[in-house]
Amino acid sequence: MASTYYRIGEVSRATGISKDTLHFYDRIGLLVPDHIDPENQYRYYSLRNLWQLDIITTCRKLDIPLDLVRQILALHDNARIVELLMEYRQEALRRSDYYRRVADDILWYSEESRRIESLKGPSPVLLKQLPQEMVLAGAPGKAYHANLQAAAREQLRSSPTIRRRYGYVLNPAALPQVRVVKEREYMKSVQTDFDRVPPENRYLLPAGSYAVCTVRIRDEKADFTPLLNWLERSGRQADLVYAEELGLQLFPYLDDYTCEVRAHLLP
Numbered sequence: 001m002a003s004t005y006y007r008i009g010e011v012s013r014a015t016g017i018s019k020d021t022l023h024f025y026d027r028i029g030l031l032v033p034d035h036i037d038p039e040n041q042y043r044y045y046s047l048r049n050l051w052q053l054d055i056i057t058t059c060r061k062l063d064i065p066l067d068l069v070r071q072i073l074a075l076h077d078n079a080r081i082v083e084l085l086m087e088y089r090q091e092a093l094r095r096s097d098y099y100r101r102v103a104d105d106i107l108w109y110s111e112e113s114r115r116i117e118s119l120k121g122p123s124p125v126l127l128k129q130l131p132q133e134m135v136l137a138g139a140p141g142k143a144y145h146a147n148l149q150a151a152a153r154e155q156l157r158s159s160p161t162i163r164r165r166y167g168y169v170l171n172p173a174a175l176p177q178v179r180v181v182k183e184r185e186y187m188k189s190v191q192t193d194f195d196r197v198p199p200e201n202r203y204l205l206p207a208g209s210y211a212v213c214t215v216r217i218r219d220e221k222a223d224f225t226p227l228l229n230w231l232e233r234s235g236r237q238a239d240l241v242y243a244e245e246l247g248l249q250l251f252p253y254l255d256d257y258t259c260e261v262r263a264h265l266l267p
Contacts, residue, residue: 004046004047005034005035005044005045005046006044006045006046006050007042007044007045008022008023008033008043008045011045011049011050011053014050015050015053015057017053017057025056026043028066030056030066030069030070030073031049031052031053031056033045033046033049034046034048034049052073055069055072055073056069056073059072062085062088062092063092064085064088068084068088071084072084101160101161105161105162105163108162108163109162109248109250112247112248112249113247113249115246115247116246116247116249116258119214119246119258119260120214120216120246120258121214122213122214122216122226123213123214124213124226125211125212125213125226125227125230126211126212126213127209127210127211127212128209128210128212128262129207129208129209129210130205130207130208130210130262131207132204132205132206132207133188133204133205134192134194134202134203134204134205135167135186135187135188135202135203135204135205136148136151136152136155136186136187136189136194136197136201136202136203137151137169137184137185137186137187137201137202137203138150138151138152138184138185138186138201139151139184139200139201140169140183140184144168144182144183144184144185145185147184147185148166148185148186148187151197151198151201152187154196155187155189155191155197159189159190159191161189161190162248163189163190163248164187164188164189164190164248165187165188165189165244165245165247165248166185166186166187166188166244166245166248167185167186167187167188167242167243167244167245167259168180168182168183168184168185168186168242168243168244168259169182169183169184169185169186169203169240169241169242170182170183170241170242170243170261171183171241172238172239172240172241172263175224175227175228175241176224176228178221178222178223178224179220179221180217180220180221180222180243182220182243184203186203186205188244205242206240206264208264208265208267209264209265210262210263210264210265211227211230211231211234211236211238211262211263211265212260212261212262212263213226213227213230213260213261214246214258214259214260214261215227215243215258215259215260215261216256216257216258217243217256217257217258217259218255218256219255219256224261227261227263231263236265236266237265237266238263238264238265238266239264239266240263240264241261241262241263241264242261242262242264243259243260243261243262244259244260244262245257245259246258246259246260
């Protein structure tokens with residue numbers, strides 16, 4: 001046999017490419033050994049195969065899909081290959097933007113986790129001026145979380161980011177009884193386009209003065225005494241009360257978590 005033919009083991013040792021990978025390339029027709037011994041059916045790689053393998057390795061280092069690698073191997077026009085690579089460059093740039101957003105989201109989630117830990121303790125009641133804000137809300141009722149998930153399904157599916165925060169519309173009458181009665185759940189996200197959101201799922205958090213504090217909720221019970229005492233001392237009344245989770249947690253702590261409670265004050 002001519003010395004220009006090589007067994008798969010020799011090719012693997014020379015290139016560092018595993019036999020399994022070479023068998024895979026052969027099986028899918030990407031790199032088929034040029035010579036088959038008619039007596040023992042051993043498959044041998046030629047110098048042309050090694051050249052093809054170098055092209056494949058170069059393309060895979062560029063993360064080029066196998067289907068596009070197959071096209072490049074079929075071409076013998078470097079200008080056309082450059083054209084194909086430039087087209088793929090645009091896809092690589094798009095992927096780069098995508099993974100940069102992913103990296104930013106992971107960093108944001110880490111910062112959210114630190115924020116939750118730093119604000120878990122009790123806080124004094126503060127008077128804050130908050131702007132008007134539109135949020136996406138589920139229908140009122142006992143199945144408030146399922147209602148929100150149904151309302152937010154399309155927005156969550158199409159959103160390019162995980163950044164969001166959840167909050168609840170509370171029943172003010174239940175606060176003195178140390179009960180957390182959630183009448184409705186809402187979601188804040190970076191998407192502010194509500195054109196496709198049904199009117200019944202749009203909820204407006206009004207601008208105005210708010211009494212704000214953090215409250216720990218356990219088994220849907222919480223001590224609202226600091227907030228109620230502040231309202232009594234200041235002679236103020238609240239018509240709306242919201243509880244917003246301090247940050248996003250992928251693992252829900254349903255029985256023990258802390259919220260920032262915001263009581264909207266009447267003029």
